[in-house]
Amino acid sequence: MTDRTYKVLKAIWGEDVAKKYLAKRRVAEVLSEDELKKIREFVDKVMPEHMDDLRVRYENHDVLLVETPTREDLRQLKETSSGNYKATVVWNGAPGDSNFVAVFGPREVLEPLTRQGLFYIVGRLNEREYNGRK
Structure with a gap:
């Protein structure tokens, strides 16, 4: 996720949601x-x-x-x-x-x-x- 994407998610739904999204994205990338x-x-x-x-x-x-x-x-x-x-x-x-x-x-x-x-x-x-x- 780019810094811009993180900032947009944080602005719309807050830092907790942005961090949870980032964590789920990382897990999805693990084979x-x-x-x-x-x-x-x-x-x-x-x-x-x-x-x-x-x-x-x-x-x-x-x-x-x-x-x-x-x-x-x-x-x-x-x-x-x-x-x-x-x-x-x-x-x-x-x-x-x-x-x-x-x-x-x-x-x-x-x-x-x-x-x-x-x-x-x-x-x-x-x-x-x-x-x-x-």
């Missing part, structure tokens, strides 16, 4: 264990064919193979103004040498990214331009 298992089985089979961009499409989800940065200061979790959390990850399929920021709902989902390792991220990839680069 079940069964869905995650199906996605992982599919991605484990097809990822070797996608080593050029380390990205697989599964139904309406993008699945990226990422790793956590080696620098500990880059592995810090940051809360956004909308109540979500973001983390810097290394996605070798990203164009150029720019950092890649992943945004998550519940903090518990993000905790594994504070440790060094390889991970699949399941969600929607939104590409943006920054300083003339995608």
Whole structure:
């Protein structure tokens, strides 16, 4: 939810309703264990064919193979103004040498990214331009 959406909901129905809406939206974005298992089985089979961009499409989800940065200061979790959390990850399929920021709902989902390792991220990839680069 954008800051503008939060402000509109807060102005119309108050802060409690805006926060409850935000909480329900985050819960709706969390996939079940069964869905995650199906996605992982599919991605484990097809990822070797996608080593050029380390990205697989599964139904309406993008699945990226990422790793956590080696620098500990880059592995810090940051809360956004909308109540979500973001983390810097290394996605070798990203164009150029720019950092890649992943945004998550519940903090518990993000905790594994504070440790060094390889991970699949399941969600929607939104590409943006920054300083003339995608």
